[in-house]
Amino acid sequence: MDLTREQLASLETPCLVIDMQAVRANLQSMQRAVSAAGCRLRPHIKTHKMPLFARMQIEAGACGITCAKVSEAEVMADGGLRDIFIAYPMVGEHRIRRAAALARRVDRLILAVDSPESADALSKAAVRENTGFEVRLEIDTGAGRTGVPLERAADLAAQIHAMPGLRLTGIYTFKSLVYQGAPTADIELAAREEGELMAEAARRIREAGVPIEDISAGSSPTGEAVARTGLVNEVRPGTYIFKDQMLCREGVARPEEIAVRYAATVVSAQHAEYAVLDGGCKFFATDVVPDAAPHFYHGYAAVDGRPELCLSRMNEEHGILTAESGATGLHVGDVLLLTPIHVCTAVNQQNAVWLLDNGTLTRVPVKARGMTV
Amino acid sequence: MDLTREQLASLETPCLVIDMQAVRANLQSMQRAVSAAGCRLRPHIKTHKMPLFARMQIEAGACGITCAKVSEAEVMADGGLRDIFIAYPMVGEHRIRRAAALARRVDRLILAVDSPESADALSKAAVRENTGFEVRLEIDTGAGRTGVPLERAADLAAQIHAMPGLRLTGIYTFKSLVYQGAPTADIELAAREEGELMAEAARRIREAGVPIEDISAGSSPTGEAVARTGLVNEVRPGTYIFKDQMLCREGVARPEEIAVRYAATVVSAQHAEYAVLDGGCKFFATDVVPDAAPHFYHGYAAVDGRPELCLSRMNEEHGILTAESGATGLHVGDVLLLTPIHVCTAVNQQNAVWLLDNGTLTRVPVKARGMTV
Numbered sequence: 001m002d003l004t005r006e007q008l009a010s011l012e013t014p015c016l017v018i019d020m021q022a023v024r025a026n027l028q029s030m031q032r033a034v035s036a037a038g039c040r041l042r043p044h045i046k047t048h049k050m051p052l053f054a055r056m057q058i059e060a061g062a063c064g065i066t067c068a069k070v071s072e073a074e075v076m077a078d079g080g081l082r083d084i085f086i087a088y089p090m091v092g093e094h095r096i097r098r099a100a101a102l103a104r105r106v107d108r109l110i111l112a113v114d115s116p117e118s119a120d121a122l123s124k125a126a127v128r129e130n131t132g133f134e135v136r137l138e139i140d141t142g143a144g145r146t147g148v149p150l151e152r153a154a155d156l157a158a159q160i161h162a163m164p165g166l167r168l169t170g171i172y173t174f175k176s177l178v179y180q181g182a183p184t185a186d187i188e189l190a191a192r193e194e195g196e197l198m199a200e201a202a203r204r205i206r207e208a209g210v211p212i213e214d215i216s217a218g219s220s221p222t223g224e225a226v227a228r229t230g231l232v233n234e235v236r237p238g239t240y241i242f243k244d245q246m247l248c249r250e251g252v253a254r255p256e257e258i259a260v261r262y263a264a265t266v267v268s269a270q271h272a273e274y275a276v277l278d279g280g281c282k283f284f285a286t287d288v289v290p291d292a293a294p295h296f297y298h299g300y301a302a303v304d305g306r307p308e309l310c311l312s313r314m315n316e317e318h319g320i321l322t323a324e325s326g327a328t329g330l331h332v333g334d335v336l337l338l339t340p341i342h343v344c345t346a347v348n349q350q351n352a353v354w355l356l357d358n359g360t361l362t363r364v365p366v367k368a369r370g371m372t373v
Numbered sequence: 374m375d376l377t378r379e380q381l382a383s384l385e386t387p388c389l390v391i392d393m394q395a396v397r398a399n400l401q402s403m404q405r406a407v408s409a410a411g412c413r414l415r416p417h418i419k420t421h422k423m424p425l426f427a428r429m430q431i432e433a434g435a436c437g438i439t440c441a442k443v444s445e446a447e448v449m450a451d452g453g454l455r456d457i458f459i460a461y462p463m464v465g466e467h468r469i470r471r472a473a474a475l476a477r478r479v480d481r482l483i484l485a486v487d488s489p490e491s492a493d494a495l496s497k498a499a500v501r502e503n504t505g506f507e508v509r510l511e512i513d514t515g516a517g518r519t520g521v522p523l524e525r526a527a528d529l530a531a532q533i534h535a536m537p538g539l540r541l542t543g544i545y546t547f548k549s550l551v552y553q554g555a556p557t558a559d560i561e562l563a564a565r566e567e568g569e570l571m572a573e574a575a576r577r578i579r580e581a582g583v584p585i586e587d588i589s590a591g592s593s594p595t596g597e598a599v600a601r602t603g604l605v606n607e608v609r610p611g612t613y614i615f616k617d618q619m620l621c622r623e624g625v626a627r628p629e630e631i632a633v634r635y636a637a638t639v640v641s642a643q644h645a646e647y648a649v650l651d652g653g654c655k656f657f658a659t660d661v662v663p664d665a666a667p668h669f670y671h672g673y674a675a676v677d678g679r680p681e682l683c684l685s686r687m688n689e690e691h692g693i694l695t696a697e698s699g700a701t702g703l704h705v706g707d708v709l710l711l712t713p714i715h716v717c718t719a720v721n722q723q724n725a726v727w728l729l730d731n732g733t734l735t736r737v738p739v740k741a742r743g744m745t746v
Contacts, residue, residue, distance in 0.1 A: 009466070011467075012465075012467040012468075012746050013465060013467070013746070014745050014746070015745075015746070046689060046690075068689065068690040069690060088640070088651075088690060089640040089641050089649075089705075091638060091639075091640040091641075091651070091705055091706060092385075092386060092638050092640075092651070092706070093382070094384075094385040094386070095385075114641055114643070115641060115642070115643070115705050117704070117705040117706060118640070118641075118705055121706075140643065144647075144693070145641070145649050145688060145691045145693060146640065146641040146643075146649050146691065147641075147643070148643060149643060265464060265465050266464075267461070267462040267464040267465075267491070267519065268462050268464075268487055268488060268491075268518070268519040268520075269488070270487070270488070270513065270519075270520070270521060270522060274517075276462075276518050276519050278461075278464070278465070278745075279745060281660040281718060282718065282721050282743070282745055283745045286659045286660045287654040287659045287687070287689075289662050314660070315518060316419060316441065316660075316717060316718065316721075317419075317441040317442060317461060317745070318518045318519065320517070320518060331490070332462075332464055332488050332490040332491055333464060333465070333490060333494075344689060345654060345655065345689065348655050348689075349743065350743065350745075351742075351743040351744070369724075369743070370655070370722065370723065370724035370742070370743075371724070372387050372388075372651075372652060372655060372656045372690070372723075373385050373386070373387070373388070
């Protein structure tokens with residue numbers, strides 16, 4: 001990331017900086033690839049959590065956006081987004097109530113179900129509120145979390161199809177790089193399986209008399225490849241907008257494409273062997289543990305230009321940098337840029353981020369951060 | 374935590390619930406013990422991040438509060454707090470500028486330094502702004518992060534004492550359960566060493582001609598015991614207000630004293646072997662890794678009343694509960710309460726929390742969450 005010494009000094013560290021030029025390149029590259037495959041792109045906003053980036057995605061050609069939670073979707077609707085898929089089982093009266101209110105103020109709101117119980121509650125709410133919900137059925141294609149198994153998908157789809165107040169228009173899945181039950185580094189193979197499983201689910205559901213239209217799959221590692229299979233008509237990548245160390249390890253990003261950096265200041269350097277940064281585990285993301293399978297990252301974030309340094313240990317507000325050589329060479333006041341392992345959780349730690357555009361830095365709030373409901 | 378079925382159903386999960394009765398008991402117990410030892414209590418607000426709890430601490434008898442960052446301190450000043458110690462090296466012009474502005478609107482603001490560089494920048498800012506700063510010198514007593522080593526403390530104190538615009542009135546440390554360089558389970562031994570190291574630092578600094586007054590130490594595990602040594606005149610525990618699994622393992626809390634629970638809803642239960650909660654690593658804290666030294670916690674949080682369940686795996690918005698018996702027995706819509714491992718980071722994940730008081734639930738914002746500057 002190209003920041004002058006003056007720009008580095010102007011940042012209120014610890015903070016996250018986003019390079020808008022890299023963002024635009026990442027957006028256009030994914031949109032071009034997915035469109036070229038004749039597929040729709042419905043990006044997941046979990047990565048950026050900000051309406052301004054969602055609007056950029058729509059302007060670049062996305063058909064709508066994907067959210068995980070209704071509280072995220074509300075923030076996006078407030079920011080002008082009109083076509084939203086909440087790709088998460090719509091369970092809990094509090095969530096259904098908010099979704100019903102949200103449906104009235106956007107053009108299209110698609111909700112998700114993966115069980116008879118969740119569909120039934122949604123159907124009852126639709127009848128009670130004298131409204132209707134468009135829904136998609138989640139298919140479990142191997143990620144081992146939510147979604148109905150393939151063998152029960154057609155039965156459940158037929159059940160939902162018959163429920164009053166629900167209009168079942170599609171299916172979706174999240175599979176990422178799980179291939180036949182285990183992680184794989186072969187994107188094409190994983191994407192092929194993902195497409196084939198979804199095509200098979202769609203075939204069975206349509207045979208059961210449910211005329212679904214949307215077949216949605218794809219993550220940042222698999223999105224382009226799944227689109228190219230021609231077996232799905234929508235993909236929902238999220239991380240591709242910023243990219244991170246994880247996508248590089250998965251072979252679908254190059255380090256120079258990563259648009260986001262942590263910036264942190266050395267606040268203490270009493271010993272040659274370590275220095276202390278002004279961010280700890282309330283600033284840096286901790287969901288990926290360094291030195292653990294599958295990728296064995298070197299520290300909680302990678303220091304730009306100083307691969308021998310390691311962010312090896314953190315307290316809440318202290319980040320301890322050690323050096324392989326035994327001496328960090330760092331001084332109090334030094335400002336460092338660090339590349340996140342997983343950018344989605346890195347952004348979610350922040351109340352606000354800095355945007356770098358045309359040489360100008362602007363601080364903007366992360367409006368949907370912490371929106372977990 | 375005593376929640377009726379109706380109260381559980383009224384929560385907007387995933388969320389954190391705080392039992393105010395337990396909070397009051399925890400506050401009073403620590404205040405009583407510290408006061409009885411003739412010591413002052415200056416609680417750290419990092420745990421709750423909310424002015425309302427800081428005001429309760431002052432009302433219970435605390436002499437002031439401790440913050441880690443200037444942005445936290447600003448929130449506390451906005452909430453009416455008048456005596457604030459920012460226990461973090463005051464490095465970076467952006468932080469110093471904000472601290473100078475904050476100093477003008479509270480009764481007492483104490484800043485921290487641990488190096489000649491940080492003291493010099495602060496002194497220059499004081500002269501430039503035609504003001505003065507009260508400062509404390511951080512002593513490294515073994516935690517291996519910030520703080521000047523004991524052998525350099527007197528020299529540095531004398532240097533700071535001579536700098537224009539700075540008034541060095543005390544020393545402080547964070548040592549917690551590090552004893553002679555290694556973790557210990559013996560609180561009394563660790564606290565005795567903490568007190569003796571700080572008394573020795575104070576002795577050397579006073580001999581060097583610097584008339585310091587405040588000797589501040591103590592964390593939640595060691596706070597009461599350090600106060601009882603009579604060797605310090607202020608302690609700064611934070612976690613004691615809520616308590617958590619960690620304090621229980623350290624032997625200074627009982628499970629029934631823990632005032633905070635995660636509440637989460639089962640959104641999917643396709644298989645007997647696992648169920649999915651509506652919170653993942655954007656909701657539950659991940660700074661403490663389960664099944665790792667020193668404490669080997671069973672999962673990312675402990676399910677109340679169901680010790681055989683394990684929150685073993687998470688994605689961003691999915692929490693996977695597995696059961697030792699092989700069957701979770703959970704159903705879609707079930708609401709569970711879970712006890713945090715580390716409550717400080719659990720609270721910091723939330724935009725808002727629910728307070729349970731006299732049978733009433735109220736949702737309040739966590740005003741200083743994410744305040745990392």
